[in-house]
Amino acid sequence: MNTRTTDQRSPSPSSSPSPTGLGAGAGAGQRCAPYAEAVLAHAGRDWLRLNVPGHAAAPGSDLAGFFGPRITALDFPPLLDGIDLGPDTPLDRALELAAEAWGARRTWFLTNGASQGNQIASMVAPALGRTLVVQRSVHSSVIDGLVLSGMDAVFVQPSVDPGQGIAHGVTAADVAAALERTPDAAAVYIVSPSYFGAVADVRAIADAAHAAGVPLIVDEAWGAHFGFHPGLPARALSLGADLATSSTHKLAGSLTQSAMLHLAEGPFADRLEPLVDRAFRLVQSTSASALLTASLDLARRALVTGADATGGSVGAADTVRGVIRARGRFTVVSDGFRAFPDIVGADPLRIAIDTRAGGITGHEARRRLFRDHQIMVEVATDAAIVAVIGAGSAPDTDRFVEALHTLPAPLTGSAGVARGMLRLPDPGPTKLSAREAFLAPARVVAAEEAVGLISADTLAAYPPGIPNVLPGEVVTAEVVRFLQRTATAPNGHVRGALDPGVTRLRVVA
Missing domain, CATH: 3.40.640.10 (Type I PLP-dependent aspartate aminotransferase-like (Major domain))
Incomplete structure (x- = not known):
């Protein structure tokens, strides 16, 4: 079988669509x-x-x-x-x-x-x-x-x-x-x-x-x-x-x-x-x-x-946020976006919900929605869950809202403890380029011993997959604690880790 790659040509379009798409x-x-x-x-x-x-x-x-x-x-x-x-x-x-x-x-x-x-x-x-x-x-x-x-x-x-x-x-x-x-x-x-x-x-x-x-x-x-x-x-x-x-x-x-x-x-x-x-x-x-x-x-x-179908999806997501606000147990994360000068808008198809306001961590909310209600959400953090509605799709959002509000509140009275766990770790200083560190001779050490040494790997709490430590960056104690806590959370995963618990790290020799 010939294995050469298919040529992907897409000539310049004769006219560009408007920012809101070609639509009807x-x-x-x-x-x-x-x-x-x-x-x-x-x-x-x-x-x-x-x-x-x-x-x-x-x-x-x-x-x-x-x-x-x-x-x-x-x-x-x-x-x-x-x-x-x-x-x-x-x-x-x-x-x-x-x-x-x-x-x-x-x-x-x-x-x-x-x-x-x-x-x-x-x-x-x-x-x-x-x-x-x-x-x-x-x-x-x-x-x-x-x-x-x-x-x-x-x-x-x-x-x-x-x-x-x-x-x-x-x-x-x-x-x-x-x-x-x-x-x-x-x-x-x-x-x-x-x-x-x-x-x-x-x-x-x-x-x-x-x-x-x-x-x-x-x-x-x-x-x-x-x-x-x-x-x-x-x-x-x-x-x-x-x-x-x-x-x-x-x-x-x-x-x-x-x-x-x-x-x-x-x-x-x-x-x-x-x-x-x-x-x-x-x-x-x-x-x-x-x-x-x-x-x-x-x-x-x-x-x-399918602009009409996409409009229906946007409307469904807006309705979910409106019901959540009206019921008052949980809060909507995007309502706080206006406090950040780098944010000029929000994707209406992503429904980010602060679950701690309702007395339950995001990880526990995700686990119970999955186990008890057969509902999958996109991601969970200590603080929140994120549900998404695909453009043109029409899921049973009433089922999601009702299941969300039947979740128990095991953390009632201790939400402050959960908030104290949320600070993202500051990255360590960069000592080598990503390629230099990745290809350098490396050794595997216990995670605690890696503190102060240069990482040879990319390690990212996943999802969302944003790197918490890069090849070439110095490993900090704060990063190690954050990744280990992520790894032990329900559905927690660290992309690039040598083992599920992040007990060992690869560092530049």
Whole structure:
């Protein structure tokens, strides 16, 4: 089987959509899903499959018996004539439609999540300068990109809500100050929206980056749906971002692990496009999933043509917040966003609830909702839970509200104790670049012995996956206590840890 990577071309759109999406005014092309339709038609033929994948779409296979024959019938490898191979393929047209929908010069379909997009963006930055100006609360995949690229980084500290123990965003002024002390800056890298739905002033930050002569890269993983309904914030590309990762599977409806990377038309586009395309080929699988790719095509169509359904989702989330406020037991986290100068808006599809006000920790609330009510929420912290409603979806929100208010209050009278546990640890000083520390000779020591030494790994309380210690940073006692407490919480997990309890750490020898 030929393993060369499929060429992902998405020519510049003839016209860019408005910041609120194409909606009802979408052209006929946006009402099609050319790649998904081509795969479906291909599966409908009587194939004798003597190629990979090895299940060969056999009706009697375990996969077909478990998932149904339709799944295996649609599971094709790349490089099929008339689908993704040849001139003007359905994949070419699907990419062009996606670029048009998001207002991009070019779009790439990713089958390893927005993490892959963050790695690509980090890998192209060395062609523009030596140092990346990075929001410290970026996703750990951006740090993975620093390891891959070998770049130095200057970190901009986000605002932190000490009551919630969560990081928000950065201000344009702080970004400008970091750029002023970084003469070899390659680009600025920020996150918007945050895991809790806080939206940054992307336009002002883009202006600061462009004034310094560098592009703005936005990890917009949680905002793939932005701009497709008037009730949603504008997407980053419409506000001046030059490159944006889009985790389409999160709230925009595609299958888990599928995502997009969007390049804006702008002063950096000519230089960035070939670099991104080459980096894409380095990290994209040569066996990209047709199912994931087709789901991206279908999600784009649903977003563009489904403004009414998306409006229903926004309304449902607003109703949940309103009922929670009216009942008075719990509080809504986003109600406190106005106190932070870096936040200019909130994603209405994320419902962040401070559970401590109702006498129960977020971790315990999540555990009981899962165990007793068969309700899954996106994330829990000591203080809160975050529920999400996908764009266009219509879940039984009454069931969620009622279950939430039947939760017992084991912490009644001791909420102050829970609040005392929420302070995010300050990172230790940086002594080596991420790549230098990651590739340096290392040794494993007890966590207590690692204090004062240089970490060789990225360690992040997950979700949300924001690194608490980076390769090259000095490990502090505060960080160790925070990670161990996270690891022992219900559903707690530390990404990058050597063991579930974070009893050992890898440090530079």
